Amino acid sequence: MSEPILEMRGLVKHYPLTRGILFKKQIGAVKAVDGVDLDLLPGETLGIVGESGCGKSTLAKMMVHLERPTAGVLRYKGEDITQLSGRALKRVRRNIQMVFQDPYTSLNPRMTVGDIIGEPFDIHPEVAPKGDRRRRVRELLDVVGLNPEYINRYPHQFSGGQRQRIGIARGLALRPEIIVADEPVSALDVSVQAQVINLLAALQRELGLSLVFISHDLSIVRHISDRVGVMYLGRVVELGRDEEIYDHPTHPYTQALLSAVPVPDPLAREHRERILLGGDVPSPAHIPSGCRFRTRCWKARERCALEVPLLAVPAEFRLAEGPAKHPSACHFAEEKRVVPTAGPSD
Amino acid sequence: MLLEVRDLHVEFRTREGTARAVNGVDYAVEEGRTLAVLGESGSGKSVTAQAVMGILDTPPGRITGGQILFQGEDLLKLKEEQRRRIRGAGMAMIFQDALSSLNPVLNVGDQLGEMFTVHRGLSRKAARARAVELMERVGIPGAEERVRQYPHQFSGGMRQRIMIAMALALEPALIIADEPTTALDVTVQAQVMELLAGLQRELNMGLILITHDLGVVADVADRIAVMYAGRIVETAPVHDIYRAPAHPYTRGLLESIPRLDQKGRELYAIKGLPPNLTRIPPGCAFNPRCPIAQDICRTDEPPLYEVAPGRRSACHFWRETLGREKPGEKPRGKPGGEPGGGPGATSEEKADE
Ligand SMILES: Nc1ncnc2c1ncn2[C@@H]1O[C@H](COP(=O)(O)OP(=O)(O)OP(=O)(O)O)[C@@H](O)[C@H]1O
Ligand SMILES: Nc1ncnc2c1ncn2[C@@H]1O[C@H](COP(=O)(O)OP(=O)(O)O)[C@@H](O)[C@H]1O
Ligand code: SF4
Ligand code: SF4
Ligand SMILES: [Mg+2]
Numbered sequence: 001m002s003e004p005i006l007e008m009r010g011l012v013k014h015y016p017l018t019r020g021i022l023f024k025k026q027i028g029a030v031k032a033v034d035g036v037d038l039d040l041l042p043g044e045t046l047g048i049v050g051e052s053g054c055g056k057s058t059l060a061k062m063m064v065h066l067e068r069p070t071a072g073v074l075r076y077k078g079e080d081i082t083q084l085s086g087r088a089l090k091r092v093r094r095n096i097q098m099v100f101q102d103p104y105t106s107l108n109p110r111m112t113v114g115d116i117i118g119e120p121f122d123i124h125p126e127v128a129p130k131g132d133r134r135r136r137v138r139e140l141l142d143v144v145g146l147n148p149e150y151i152n153r154y155p156h157q158f159s160g161g162q163r164q165r166i167g168i169a170r171g172l173a174l175r176p177e178i179i180v181a182d183e184p185v186s187a188l189d190v191s192v193q194a195q196v197i198n199l200l201a202a203l204q205r206e207l208g209l210s211l212v213f214i215s216h217d218l219s220i221v222r223h224i225s226d227r228v229g230v231m232y233l234g235r236v237v238e239l240g241r242d243e244e245i246y247d248h249p250t251h252p253y254t255q256a257l258l259s260a261v262p263v264p265d266p267l268a269r270e271h272r273e274r275i276l277l278g279g280d281v282p283s284p285a286h287i288p289s290g291c292r293f294r295t296r297c298w299k300a301r302e303r304c305a306l307e308v309p310l311l312a313v314p315a316e317f318r319l320a321e322g323p324a325k326h327p328s329a330c331h332f333a334e335e336k337r338v339v340p341t342a343g344p345s346d
Numbered sequence: 347m348l349l350e351v352r353d354l355h356v357e358f359r360t361r362e363g364t365a366r367a368v369n370g371v372d373y374a375v376e377e378g379r380t381l382a383v384l385g386e387s388g389s390g391k392s393v394t395a396q397a398v399m400g401i402l403d404t405p406p407g408r409i410t411g412g413q414i415l416f417q418g419e420d421l422l423k424l425k426e427e428q429r430r431r432i433r434g435a436g437m438a439m440i441f442q443d444a445l446s447s448l449n450p451v452l453n454v455g456d457q458l459g460e461m462f463t464v465h466r467g468l469s470r471k472a473a474r475a476r477a478v479e480l481m482e483r484v485g486i487p488g489a490e491e492r493v494r495q496y497p498h499q500f501s502g503g504m505r506q507r508i509m510i511a512m513a514l515a516l517e518p519a520l521i522i523a524d525e526p527t528t529a530l531d532v533t534v535q536a537q538v539m540e541l542l543a544g545l546q547r548e549l550n551m552g553l554i555l556i557t558h559d560l561g562v563v564a565d566v567a568d569r570i571a572v573m574y575a576g577r578i579v580e581t582a583p584v585h586d587i588y589r590a591p592a593h594p595y596t597r598g599l600l601e602s603i604p605r606l607d608q609k610g611r612e613l614y615a616i617k618g619l620p621p622n623l624t625r626i627p628p629g630c631a632f633n634p635r636c637p638i639a640q641d642i643c644r645t646d647e648p649p650l651y652e653v654a655p656g657r658r659s660a661c662h663f664w665r666e667t668l669g670r671e672k673p674g675e676k677p678r679g680k681p682g683g684e685p686g687g688g689p690g691a692t693s694e695e696k697a698d699e
C-alpha cells in the first residue's frame with residue numbers, strides 16, 4: 001500500500017466561547033472538530049459526509065491550512081506541516097488547494113475571470129512566468145469545459161455551474177497534488193450538478209489528483225468516492241470503501257443516515273427499513289460524554305455514556321475477512337443493511 | 347376537484363424585459379391527495395404557488411391569464427377581503443425558510459394563538475391552550491414550557507414543525523408546502539416529512555408539495571407534475587413517471603441523479619442551461635437541450651398530449667420517449683461529448699446573461 005499523501009492525526013479545532021466585552025472570559029468551547037484521524041492516499045477520492053455543523057468545513061480548512069488546529073498533527077508526505085509558516089508553508093500550500101461550495105460568493109465580482117483564475121500565479125510566479133499567464137488561463141478554461149474566449153468576462157455573466165467551473169480552474173492553476181472540494185455542487189440544480197461531478201471525476205482521473213470530496217449528499221459521495229468517512233459532531237465515526245459503508249455499515253449513525261435518504265426507485269423503496277432518529281444533533285459546545293451519538297442512538301446502553309468508542313475495526317469483525325471489517329466507532333457495532341441491493345442495473 | 351389551476355400565466359417586469367415566469371400552467375389536486383411539483387430553480391414552482399395563495403408580489407408580478415378554481419370558485423375573481431378569509435382557513439402555506447417566515451419578536455404561543463383569536467374569536471387563554479395542543483401534535487417535547495419561547499430558540503427542524511403547526515391550525519382543505527425540508531439535514535428531513543405526510547392523511551387535506559428532490563416525491567406523493575420554464579411538461583402518477591418517463595426532460599432529470607445503491611459510471615448530464623425567461627426559445631422551450639429535438643420542436647410548441655388516462659406529456663415525441671427502455675438505456679450520443687461532459691469538452695453553453 002502506498003504512503004498517504006496527507007495524514008491527519010488527532011486533529012482538533014475548538015473555537016472559544018467567551019462572555020464579557022472588556023474582559024473576555026472563556027466560558028466554554030465550540031468543539032467543531034474534536035479528534036480526527038484520517039489518511040488521504042495518492043490518487044484516491046476520499047469522501048466525507050455528515051450533517052450540517054458536524055465539522056466538515058472546519059476539517060477541510062485545516063487540511064488546506066486556512067485554519068490552524070487547536071491540537072493534533074497534519075503531515076504532508078510524511079513531513080509535519082502543522083506549524084509551518086512563511087516560505088516553507090507557501091511551498092506546501094501550492095500543492096493543496098481548495099474549491100469552495102458557493103459559486104455565488106466565493107468569486108470576486110470586480111475581477112475578470114482571467115484575473116481570478118490567474119491570481120494564484122501572483123503568489124507563485126515560479127509556476128507561470130508573466131508572459132505566459134494568459135495562455136495558461138485559457139488552457140485552464142478549456143480544461144474545465146469553458147470557452148477560452150470568456151477570459152475577460154465577469155463572474156455575474158456566468159451561471160452557477162459555470163462559476164463552479166471557474167472555481168475549479170482556479171484550484172487547478174498551481175497544478176496541486178491535492179484538491180479539497182467543500183460541497184462543490186450543493187448550490188447547483190440537479191441537471192447542472194451532474195455536469196460538475198463528471199468534470200471533477202474526470203479531472204481527478206486524468207491528472208491523478210488526490211481529491212477530498214465533502215458533501216452532505218450521500219448518493220453523490222458514493223458516486224465519486226473510493227473511500228468514505230462519516231462524521232458526527234466533530235469526529236469520524238465510520239470509515240471504509242464505498243461498499244463497506246453503503247452496503248455493510250456497522251455504525252448506528254451511518255445506518256440511520258443511509259436509511260433517511262429518500263430513494264426515488266419505487267421498487268427499491270418497498271424493501272426498505274426506515275430508522276427514524278429522535279431529536280436533533282446536540283450542540284458542539286455540549287458534546288455528550290462517552291459516545292457522542294448516544295443521545296440519539298436506539299442501541300445506547302450504560303457503557304455508551306461511560307466509555308468513548310474509538311475509531312477502529314470492532315472486535316467482533318476483526319477476525320473474519322469481509323466487508324464488515326472496517327473502522328467503526330461503536331461499542332455495539334453490528335452489520336445492518338439499510339440500502340436495498342441495486343436491482344439488475346436498470 | 348379541490349384545486350384546479352387552468353392555463354395560468356404570470357409575468358414579471360424586469361430591467362431586461364418581461365420575464366414569463368409562468369406560461370400556461372395546468373394542474374389539479376384532489377381532496378386528501380398529494381401532488382408533487384418538481385423542477386429546477388427558476389422553473390416557476392413558487393410563483394405558481396404564490397398566485398394560488400394570493401401572495402404574489404404585484405408589481406413587479408402580474409397574472410396575465412388563466413383561472414384558479416378552489417372548491418369550484420375562481421379565486422382570481424374574488425376581492426382581496428374574501429381571499430384573506432380563504433388563506434388560513436381554506437388553504438395555508440409552509441415555506442422553506444421557517445426562521446424568516448415566523449415573527450422573530452412574538453413568542454411561538456402568541457403566533458400560533460393568533461390564528462385562533464383572529465379567525466375563530468377565541469380568548470387569549472383558550473388560544474394559548476390550543477397552541478400547546480398543536481405543538482404537541484407536531485411532536486415538540488415540553489410544549490407547555492416551550493410555548494413561551496421565541497423562534498430563534500428552536501432548532502431548524504423544530505421551527506419547521508412550528509410552521510407546520512401554524513399551517514394546520516385551522517385545518518385547511520389545502521396545504522401548499524414549498525420545499526419544506528430543503529433547508530434541513532437528512533435525518534431531520536425524514537422526521538419532518540413523516541410528520542407532514544401523517545397529518546395530511548389524518549386530516550384528509552390536499553397537499554401540494556413543491557420540491558426538487560425526486561426521492562422526497564416518491565415517498566409521499568400520489569401524482570407528480572414536472573415544470574420546465576414556467577410550464578408543466580409532464581404529469582402522471584408517481585410510479586409511472588419513474589418507470590417510464592414520457593418527456594425527455596423528466597428522463598434527463600431521473601438519469602442525472604447519482605444513486606445511493608450503486609456506484610455510478612459517468613452521470614448523464616442534461617447539456618446546457620434552462621432558458622432565460624425573458625427570451626424563451628420558440629417551439630418547445632426545452633429544444634436547445636433536448637437530445638432528440640427535430641425541426642418541428644423549434645417551431646411548434648407542443649400541447650400537453652394525453653399519453654394514457656391520467657398521464658400527459660408536452661413533447662411531440664412522447665411515444666418515442668416512452669418507448670425507450672427504463673432509465674439507463676440512455677438517449678445520449680457520446681458520453682462526455684456534451685458540453686460539460688468532461689475536461690476538454692468544448693463548451694457551447696451560453697452564459698445566461
Ligand atoms: N469561526 C468559528 N467560530 C465559532 N464557531 C465556529 C466557527 N466556524 C465554525 N464554527 C462551528 O463549528 C461547527 C462546525 O462547523 P463547520 O462549518 O465545520 O460544519 P460543516 O460540517 O461544514 O456544516 P455544513 O454542512 O453546514 O457546512 C459548527 O457548530 C459551527 O457553528
Ligand atoms: N418578485 C419577483 N420579481 C421578479 N422576478 C421574479 C420574482 N419572483 C420570481 N421571479 C422570477 O420568476 C421565475 C420563477 O421563479 P420561482 O417560481 O421562484 O422558481 P422556483 O421554481 O425555483 O420556485 C424566476 O425566473 C424568478 O427569478
Ligand atoms: S457506542 Fe453505544 S451509543 Fe454509541 S453508537 Fe454504539 S451503541 Fe450507539
Ligand atoms: S418537443 Fe421536441 S424538443 Fe421538446 S422535449 Fe419533445 S422532442 Fe425534445
Ligand atoms: Mg460546511
Ligand SMILES: [Mg+2]
Nearest residue numbers: 391392393524
Ligand atoms: Mg422556489
